[in-house]
Amino acid sequence: MKRAKFLKKISGIGLIPLVGLKAYDKVDTKPADQLRKELNAAWQRSEKMTLTSMEQMPPECYRFKYTNEAMTFSEQWRHCVIYTCGQLASRTGITNPYKHVKLPVQMPKEEVIGEIKKMYAFVRQTIEELSSEKLFSNCDFAGDVIPVWRLLYALENHIIHHRGQCVVYLRLNGQVPKGYYGW
Template sequence: MKNLIKGICLLLTFSFTIMEGKAQDYFQEEYPKVWERTTAYSRTIAESMPEQLYNFKVYQDGMSFKEQQLHIVGNISFLCRHITGEYKNFYSRDEIKGLSKKQVLQISDVAFSYVADLIESTKPSVLSQKVMFKGTEMTKMNIFYLIRSHAIHHLGQSIIYLRMNDIEAPEYVGW
């Protein structure tokens, strides 16, 4: 009976190891393409808003359109730190008001490219490493999913800003 239980445990461990490897393979094969589409969608939304409306706010205490775009970038810094252990700062918060649309687009391009490079360079063994995030243990691979989820959340808000200004929102291309 002991040998049977040991055998079942060994088989389960082996099965979970294979499934984890397949998930990592899938991530490394598919996620770069998903991130590329997210990057293009983000850029299209940011380009759609005229520069004179970059400071538009839906309500007084909310973020402006510009701040929405830079908040996505700030979150990239915050979440990537959980993958790399280093905080990469793409802009100074003190400069936000003076940043032009072109500068915001450049900052976003650099941040989104940083994530793309990080996706490509992160080894499978690192993807499966566990980190604590807001009291929850998760893999570093899951942090990449959080980066995209957060970006899409704020891009959705940005679409509302466009529509409130009678600007046609770009078609979603996240698949």
């Protein structure tokens, strides 16, 4: 508090400088129901954009990869399903729906889309069912300690990364990505 008083005195403009000092991670004053609403909106938009991208790829191109070292289009999405569900379950203490499921490395278009839909349903269910205490509690992630609500944004960011790769896969297969821009 000494720092805040010092800044207030030297600024001569009252509490305005203190607004910028509020740490981003301390947003836990936001009501849990409003946060759930925001998280659900973000994940619903993510699902729509993901499915739009997936549906554009012709079924015969789901095994496409641009180099031997790269994942196929199908594997990109399989990876998102396994990673998202695994990270969310392990960091919140809930049951991973893929704990005892071994997804094939290559899956046809319809199956991959089905698994992606299950993943998004799992995330939405988790957002609704996590207690407020758990939602605002901290977890370890990527060498840092973050609130669980922020983990949900980090996991969506991971999907954005792979969706971006898949846009390139679409273009390399002569497909012009639709509906990718805008939030």
